[in-house]
Amino acid sequence: MANAQLKEEIIAYSKRIGIDKIGFAAADPFVSFKNRLLEQQQLGFESGFEKGSIEERTNPSTLLPEAKTIISIALAYPSKLKNAPKSKKGDRRGIFCRASWGEDYHHILRRKLQALEEFILTKVEDAKCLSMVDTGELSDRAVAERAGIGWSGKNCAIITPEFGSYVYLGEMITTISIPPDTPIEDQCGTCNKCVEACPTGALVQGGQLDSNKCIAFLTQTKDMLGERYRKKIGNRLYGCDTCQVVCPENKGKDFHHHPEMEPDPDIVKPQLIPLLTISNKEFKRKFGRISGSWRGKKPIQRNAIIALAHYKEKEALPTLFHLLESDPRPVIRGTAAWAIGEFTEKSCEEKLIQAKNREKDPNVLYEIDKALKNKEFDKIQG
Structure with missing residues (x-):
């Protein structure tokens, strides 16, 4: 042939x-x-x-x-x-990127x-x-x-x-030799919107990415998220779409060719507080089908804690106190300590002091100390 x-x-x-x-x-x-x-x-x-x-x-x-x-x-x-559910006070939600x-x-x-x-x-x-x-x-x-x-x-x-x-x-x-197609000429031209919009400056220049600064990468890591990035990820639980959303070539592009790709709104935009205490079994049942679950629940829970701090969601404080007190994972305790430090309630200072007296992990203790030095607590005391 x-x-x-x-x-x-x-x-x-x-x-x-x-x-x-x-x-x-x-x-x-x-x-x-x-x-x-x-x-x-x-x-x-x-x-x-x-x-x-x-x-x-x-x-x-x-x-x-x-x-x-x-x-x-x-x-x-x-x-x-x-039919995206609304994220509102008392019922804050996170978001998985479109590719998930x-x-x-x-x-x-x-x-x-x-x-x-x-x-x-x-x-x-x-x-x-x-x-x-x-x-x-x-x-x-x-x-x-x-x-x-x-x-x-x-x-x-x-x-x-x-x-x-x-x-x-x-x-x-x-191993079959088939006539090749012709590459498409670059169409970006002088447009630089994606580089300018990148929340962390991960797009060093057009076409060059520092993966270690990219929110899409950071949301998948399992360790403590660097302090300079915590307020950058907003309510993102997995991935980042900013550089795609601002691209003029994507304006009006929305295709629903494949039924298996259709998102369940409650899964890709889930409630944040229930995520903090979800069991492994329930996490796999609810999120196991999507690609954003591949790293397990810990990164998603860490990001959910950060998102709740971003929203200043007071309804989350009892759960955050519980995580700081009894979660076995230092990353979750440390992130909870940081998040609690973002609130101004007097109970937050009290819980952090109690945690400091019992905590053994040096990284968590560092986060607790940083949270206790939060200027808002100083204002309260004054």
């Missing part, structure tokens, strides 16, 4: 199984991307979540010998939450790639294929850029002309 004909058949099949966009790229080494990765490494901008060596991440043939082509796919996801709405996208894309691979093997029996989504060695973004899915925006996301940057990406390396 002529490879140009095979390409058309793959494209037609991809549409039948609900793949919104597909592109083809040569499986040559990603030379310029490798140089960028080396620079990121030298600057200390990596997140630590990266998989594989830089060579594996930039040379497809190290992953699949005789690799000839990489097929990139994109699925559009919703950007607007229908609905069923975990890793599962969705893997099913699409598996179906695509099975189709390809019916056409070329001796073909070898290797698929990956997000957690694989290859950069979904670098592959999608080369395959003409979209251009790499200043917000470090792939921006497609059709769906903006609200797309999930996956790819398949194959």
Whole structure:
């Protein structure tokens, strides 16, 4: 079968199984991307979540010998939450980023790639294929850029002309030689809105991200969140959409092509106070289906505590006092101490003093001492 004909058949099949966009790229080494990765490494901008060596991440043939082509796919996801519950005094809510709405996208894309691979093997029996989504060695973004899915925006996301940057990406390396597509020319131009809007300055410049400052990364960490970032995350429980929301290319983009991606409003915008004492079993039952649960409940609970302090939600104080007194995890006790220090009630000072007298963990004690020095307490005492 002529490879140009095979390409058309793959494209037609991809549409039948609900793949919104597909592109083809040569499986040559990603030379310029490798140089960028080396620079990121030298600057200390990596997140630590990266998989594989830089060579594996930039040379497809190290992953699949005789690799000839990489097929990139994109699925559009919703950007607007229908029937969103209101966050109000006494019933404050947090938010999961759009990329975590609905069923975990890793599962969705893997099913699409598996179906695509099975189709390809019916056409070329001796073909070898290797698929990956997000957690694989290859950069979904670098592959999608080369395959003409979209251009790499200043917000470090792939921006497609059709769906903006609200797309999930996956790819398949194959030993079949298929005519490549043409990359899309960068359309960002002089626009710098994402860089200017980044809450923490993580977008060092257009197209360069310091992952360690990125809220999307910070919300997934399991340790104490750095003090300078606590008031930046607002009510975010997982991820950050700021650089996408401000992008002009995303204006009016909202697609509901895939029922499994539709969000449950009460899950992606959950009540904060109940999150603080949720059991492991209940957390998995309620949130286990979404990608934002992959790090477990501790980061989500830590972020929920910070969100309640952000709202100055007095209704949360009894639960925060309970966490400070009896939660076995130092990160949760320490974050609770910081949050309590953000309130001005006299009972907060009393609870912090009691906690200081019994606390043994040095990091928690540090947070308690800092909270007790809160200028608002000084005003109360005066």
